Amino acid sequence: MGKQGPMPNFETIDDYIAYQPKQAQVVLKELRKIIKDAAPDAIEVLNYKVPSFTLVPGGKRDQQIMMAGYAKFVGFYPFPTVMSAFKNELKDYKTGKGSIQFPLDKPLPKELIKRMVKYRRDEVLKEWN
Secondary structure (H helix, E strand, O other): OOOOOOOOOOOOHHHHHHHOOHHHHHHHHHHHHHHHHHOOOOEEEEEOOEEEEEOOOOOOHHHEEEEEEOOOEEEEEOOHHHHHHOOOOOOOOEEOOOOEEEEOOOOOOHHHHHHHHHHHHHHHHHHHO
16 A cells, blocks of 8 residues: 555545555546546445445445555456456556556546446446346
């Protein structure tokens, strides 16, 4: 994370963001806005001490999208199925099974992130109904 030592327990997502390095704060705020624009009904929660966005009421971890701040990048955690669906568009980023690293010194791919959030929201809503 942004600072050394154990990560504190945060009360709110705003508290989490304020704890991060300045450059990460800017990117996290922007990423939060993109997620909320794409899924306005998403409920903000802290899960595993990081900002999470529940896509359905009472949504469990696999029904959430998460983000986290680090010293050189912001982690975005949409879900493995999203990563598979968008793998060709993500080839310029460091990725994991269900995660993407967005470097702090490059602009966020806003439209791509919106499409990924909507894709996952639609998946979750199909499973939930």
